[in-house]
Amino acid sequence: MFLLPKGVVKPKEGKGEAARDAAATSAPNGGGPNTNGSKTEASSGPVPASQGVTAQQQPHTMASAEQRKGLNTLVARYRTAQGAAKLTVATDLAKQYQSVQRFDSAGYYYEQVAQAKPGEQAWKRAADQYFEAYSFAATEERAKMLGGKARELYEKVLKQNPQNLDAKTNLGMALMASENPVQGIMMLREVLAADPKNEKALYNLGILALQSNQPDKAVERFEELAKVNPKNVNGLFYLGVSLAQSGKKEQARQTFQKVKSLSNDPGLLTSVNEELQKL
Structure with a gap:
């Protein structure tokens, strides 16, 4: 958990530190000690980000039989609830999925709440959960899918508040699984320019430098x-x-x-x- 990949990723061809740093895309979150992400549970529910994903791809099942039963009950309530009651159940579901470390499912339900009541914090709650799931992605395909979802929602956060540096930092890291990882490096540097003591940005830039053989x-x-x-x-x-x-x-x-x-x-x-x- 606390170790970097056995082989340090070598830089792709390109000019400048950003191009070298951007080569470090093999581990979605830079391979840091606090790796977090999507963990499987057995409860069913409308979770598009998890469709077609096997237990082998999501190896960290954390829900007990009792927890699965509670989740199934909440899912059934969600499907029949209306109006404000549906949003309350969605929030409860998000919290329960978060507690069993199924972060993509938590993100899905927080997103439903944000769509009904949009706002900076509502979008960020959903984005943070998808980012957590992205950090644990077991495959490159899954990392791209969850990273794309996190990027989509963080962009909504920054549209509400361009100065939300935590959202900007996570967006920068999520961009490492995109077609333009250099943009992610530049975004992290923008965070440091605004806040030179930003711990998360310093940490992630350090990890990326280490992985890109610098x-x-x-x-x-x-x-x-x-x-x-x-x-x-x-x-x-x-x-x-x-x-x-x-x-x-x-x-x-x-x-x-x-x-x-x-x-x-x-x-x-x-x-x-x-x-x-x-x-």
Whole structure:
């Protein structure tokens, strides 16, 4: 969970850092430690983004039999409800799907609410869930589908409020699964221009630099992130990875030890120990 792909993605031909960064599209969210996304459950419901997707493509089933029963009951209520009652049930469904980590389904129902009562926050709730599902996409095809849906909804958010930097950052990352990933890089840089201390933008640009075989650039991004938030353990972990790939082994070792002092997450600590063994 906390490791980059075994082979660092090599840059596509192109000029400038944005073209090199844009090559890092093999992992939809840049392969970061906080990977999130679509998880399968067995309840039925009108979820277009999931149609034709097998359990093997969505391997993280998280709903118990009792939860599935509750979801089926809510789906049945949704199909017969009218007016304001239908929106209430849709919101309940979105929350329940979110709780079992079926983020594409949550996004679908939040989108139904947003279509009935459009607004910046309503569109963003739906977009955030599709983005979460995109982050967990198990296949390139699914990443493109969910990334496209997230982009569509984030564009609605930014139409309401062009200064919503969180939406702009996520849109930038979702663009990495599009035909124009360079646009995503430029969008992340626009976020940093508006907010030089934006943790999410710094983190994602660092991950993209690391994946596009630019460890020195990644070090710069993660060092800046560490200045903004010295306790961002995910950023520190990848700072250690970047330092190691840059040949700065002692600095990497010190950084990994700092991560161990700040976190008791077993997955992260396992990855840290593996990186220390490599050093």
